[in-house]
Amino acid sequence: MNPADVRILIVDDEPDLRELYTLSLVHEGWQIDVADSVAQAREHLSRRRYALMLTDMRLPDGEGLELLRWLEGQPDRHERSIVITAYGSAGNAVAALKAGAFDYLSKPVDLAALRRTVHAAIATADAQVQAPTSSALQRMVGESDVMRALKQTLQRVARSMAPVLIHGESGTGKELAAKAVHECSARANGPFVPVNCSAIPEQLLEAEFFGYRKGAFTGAMADHAGFFVAAQGGTLFLDEIGELPLAMQAKLLRAVQERRVRPVGETAEIAVDVRLVSATHRHLERMVEQGQFRQDLFYRLNVIAVALPPLRDRLDDLPLLVEALLGDIRRDNARPGLRLSPAALQHLRRHRFPGNVRELENLLHRAAALAAHDLIGPDDIDLHSGGASAAQVQAPIAASQAEDLLDWTAPPMPGLAYLPAPSTVAQDATEFQPPEPPMTRFGASFALPPDLGVYLDQVERSILCEALRRTRFNRTAAAQLLGLNLRQIRYRMERLAIRDPAEAPPEDRS
Template sequence: MNKSQALVVDDEPDILDLLKITLGRMDVRAVTATTVAEAKRQLERNRFDLCLTDMNLPDGTGFDLLRHLNEHYPEIPVAMITAHGNLESAVAAMKAGAFDFVAKPVDLQSLRALVGSALKLRGRAPASDERAGVGTRLLGDSPAMERIRHLIAKLARNQAPVFITGESGTGKELAARLIHAQGPRGEGPFIAVNCGAIPHDLVESELFGHKKGSFTGATGDKEGLFQAAEGGTLFLDEVADLPLQAQVKLLRAIQEKCVRPIGTQHEVAVNARIISASHRDLNAEVEKGHFRQDLFYRINVIELRMPALRERPEDIPLLAEQLLGRLGRGQTDGTPASGMHLSAAAIEALKRHAFPGNVRELENILERATALTDGQRIEVADLYLTKGEPATTRPRAEEPVDDAVPLADYPGELETGAILGALEKAHWNRAAAARKLGLTPRSLRYRLARLGIE
């Protein structure tokens, strides 16, 4: 393999020498330039695997060179050298297509990590979403899903923070996993955390770690999630649920690329890409004072919106087929569901359904249908879909569940309602209720435990 080569553009001799020496120790040959014009000439003469450019140059800016590279050499990752603390320039550079940024004075450890990640893109063909592993493919052939696949492939080639929006059940974590798997960090860890599930007094400990004895209950040293994601990706799901105090420290961690574990006086450098997500409108949360504007500005460098299922009804037949196959392989009582399929009328009914719970709701509907259907063909009546628009409020516990099954914000309550209705009619005899539902007692016990029904 030919030796890696980087184009380094800066008008400060000391910076050029430092970068040249550092790259040389990584077995990367540095070709230097001090102006935009000279950099363009070098690009015409040589093949480069990476470009490092200062923001301010005698005859233009780093943005001028970035635009030139994006237009004529889109395969070359570009990292911008910015002034210390100039967050706006760094964000603007990544919005314009920069791979990453490094701040002056240049931290050599961060620089080496950046160069290592960039070089992993060399000669790399676009990856398919199957690289993320079994069960993590983006299903659907609709134009909306084709756009999502294209954007994911593009986002995977840089290190800019990504903010994924979309309703619950649209696959935000799946999109984050695919961005990670298809990028240069794909071999590193993918650490996912639901920020809303962490008690507020433990958020800082979970994210940044702590030392033994730093607070009551700290019986040993604990590595934070930032450190656990070293060399990989940290996915902050439902980031809007973070308390304001933790948001301040998260902003510093992202901006400075270092964290301070609770109970220590020193900071630890971290190298993790940040992808965050929320089903809430963060602009509205900022206006309410619930989310810091500067943090939103930092994590929302690039936004990826996942489409709702009702926006792509043409994908429902394929999704349903795949979900039925998965449900068949996962039967808890050992009985296969191979051959289980939807009638044409059932498919049309699903296409007309609004799906407030999106793909998660579709899976729940099909799981219930496979449990309650006699035979292998699922009809419209087996889906228990309500007429008209789905309810927007959760049904009260005392409302009876009879022939009609109420819809709720969370599709798991559909199954809960059907099971509670059968139990009530069977006078809370589980064996009799299982027979009414067409389940084995073991399958009913599994569902009761999964749904948290005592």
């Protein structure tokens, strides 16, 4: 858009600030109008259209939010809005974003940040007119009503800077949805930085998120930028946000509110300009009630909520998904004739897909590898040969299957009499009952362990082994069975030397 064609309305009751903002934006070649109240701003808006409105939150005759809501209620108005809030006023910032603001700025306003934000807002308006394509959006295969609505939602939320919280079961494509938001936004040319919060050791979280300076701690041999700085001008995607410990949640909250980070070992803060998109499979509202997730951080992240549908709720998309996935398998395996029979498709339709699209992909890969011919039939698709979701903990596992799944056996111990054998595994995790105290359960003749630490490690290892056996070594599902998070179960597995047999070296397998 030609700068001379851009007209901006500045609404503020302080003359000095109106003049400061005007001088800063006129320098960019834009046309500026000013107003000192809600009423005067309404007069300007009724006479002409603007590319952007910059308004203070508090005005003599009302709030800037009134202007935002008025614009939102006009279907033929497409002005972008930026709201200026008091320093540290998180509630007002969230309210502005929910009311449709493209972004907000905190007082005192940094003029360089003001110009960047205005440029981004105007670029977003241009992007909307040009309807940019998104490779991630195209990869979200499906034409069902629920998928059409989801794609429209992702395109719509991409227009602002408001934080987005994506919720969905494992395997529904949360990172793909986050990438679509990024690619449909004015930040598409900036970096997209995905971060798996559950995969970072707790003691390294602050350093990885905010960066560190050389010599800040043992092993810091050079400066490290951190995720926020790496995503500068783009989008930072925080996957599994529910796995962050409370201490890190507090630090993340401040970075989100103030848009500044302080690297470990540094005294000065660094201004950051990132769009934040988070994702989780967990029920964050329940975690807030239980004190496991900060309520203030939840409100900051959940400005725009997007729910991804499970595959079982959009089985009409199954033929398109199968064809798209088989297309990749054909190319990877040089088998152009590979296809699924109608009977095999009907066989898949009867499945609940607890692992969603990821499980479907695994099933097709396995079927293609084992099928004797290019035409995959229902007999080639084993719906019980492994899953990718906690929902599958309810599937029974035969003893012979269990022995094949793991290359170790839990040590036999009298204290584990309450654990069922693999062939009689409880069908629901709620059936598990903790043992009574040993002396009550086993009587006075029960032999005390000579080394309590070793004994408790054996008990813990056996319980972990059983949980992993029930879930076919799905760590997330096993953690949920035991009331742990992913980081906790990984720590315990490492401490007790428990590993997935599929990841073991060939010489270690038996």
